[in-house]
Amino acid sequence: MAQATPLEGLTAIVTGAGRGLGRAEAVELARLGAAVVVNDLGQPGRDGTGDASAAPAEEVAAEIRAAGGRAVAHLGDVADFAQARALVQRAVETYGQLDILVNNAGILRDRMVFSMSEDEWDSVIRVHLKGHFNTTHFAAAHWRARAKAAGGPVHGRIVNTSSEAFLAGSAGQPNYAAAKGGIVGLTTSTALALAKYGVTANVICPRARTRMTEDVFAGVPAHGEGGAPGEGKVDPLAPEHVSPLVGYLASPAAAQVNGQLLVVHGGMVAIVERPRIAAKFDTVKESFSYEELDGLLTPYYAERPPDETFAAAEVLSLGRG
Known part of the structure; x- marks a missing residue:
């Protein structure tokens, strides 16, 4: 890793980096030249149960160092305010820095809402949403202090993880979908607040085959349609399809990318626009009555084609990040 790379001289934290997506992201950032703090609580259960273990984070950090990069492990719960500060x-x-x-x-922790x-x-709200806030809070304070000391902008990048489950709903994941929607709101607010300091904040909705999605993607071929190991086909849901976008968003090249939501998986990146008005109705009186709304909205929804986003909920909910 002696060759100059886009992230040379920069330091990154990746949370939940002991396995799956986080591991792939940490390895990619190190490959691009960043020193990486590999954070993970190391619990064996995807529901957050089991004893904490430093082993997963230590193994990823050792893998990075063996490849010539710089990395240290951090055992900590990002949903704990003090532990996020320590990270x-x-x-x-x-x-x-x-x-x-x-x-x-x-x-x-999936369950139907009832x-x-x-x-x-x-x-789930604690780990996903509060965890994102905690680390963002302390990172933002660090960058604000540095920018004030330097008298100008610094290089700061936040890449948050949401899910398509928030976009289209996911029937058995009301907690997860709500947390992931909250992360988008947190990201856009942070992007506005920190832009003057040179910091960008973006959010991705990844699809990847990890222990979080092992049951969801169980029926999806791991080596392409009809493919098998050794035939040169790449798993369309490999986490390594996601990590290059994270590397790009972390780089100086992405300085103009801020407050954006991007869906990424299997060699595809889609930029999601903020919600736009689909239709608008004005009352002919001073205020709406029930009868007037019934006369306007009922035929509108009766004649409107099925909402493509809502209709695709079953497919899009596969995008658990």
């Missing part, structure tokens, strides 16, 4: 401090103390934050850590317990709701 950012670890990056600054080890490498001098923080330049890139990739929020990926998450858990699943069966979901309070704990199942709270735990």
Whole structure:
């Protein structure tokens, strides 16, 4: 990794990087030249259960170092405010500063809304949404202080992880879909707040075959249609399809990309526009009555083609990040 690369001299944190998407992202950022703090709580259950273990993060950090890169492991729960602070401090103390934050850590506790317990709701919101906020808070404070000391913008990049489940709904994941929608709102607000400091914040909706999605993608061929290992075909849902976009968004080349939502999987990147008005109705009186709304909205929805986004919910909900 001695050759000059886009992220040379920069430091990155990747949360939930002991496995799956986070691991692929950490390895890619290191390949592009960044020093990486590999964060993971190391619990064996995708629902966030089991004893914490430093082993997954340590293994990824060792893999990066074996390839000639720089990496340290961090065992910590990003949903804990103090531990998120310690994570950012670890990056600054080890490498001098923080330049890139990739929020990926998450858990699943799926249940239909009428069966979901309070704990199942709270735990998913805590890890996904609060976890994204905690690390963002401390990274943003670090960049703001650096920008003030430097008297101008610094290089700061946030890449957050949402899911298509928030776009189209996911019947058995009300907690997950709500958290992922909240992450988009957090990202766009952060993008506006930090732009003057040279910091960008973007959010991706990835599809990838990981332990989080092992049941969802069980029927999708791992080596392309009709393919098999050794035939030169690449798994269309490999996490390595996602990590190059994260590397790009973390780089100086993406300085003009801010507050954006991108869907990525299997050699495809789609840029999602913010919601636009589909139709508009004005009352002919001072205010609407029930009868007037019935006369306007009922025929509108009766004649309108099925909502493509909503109709695609079953397919798009496969995009659990």
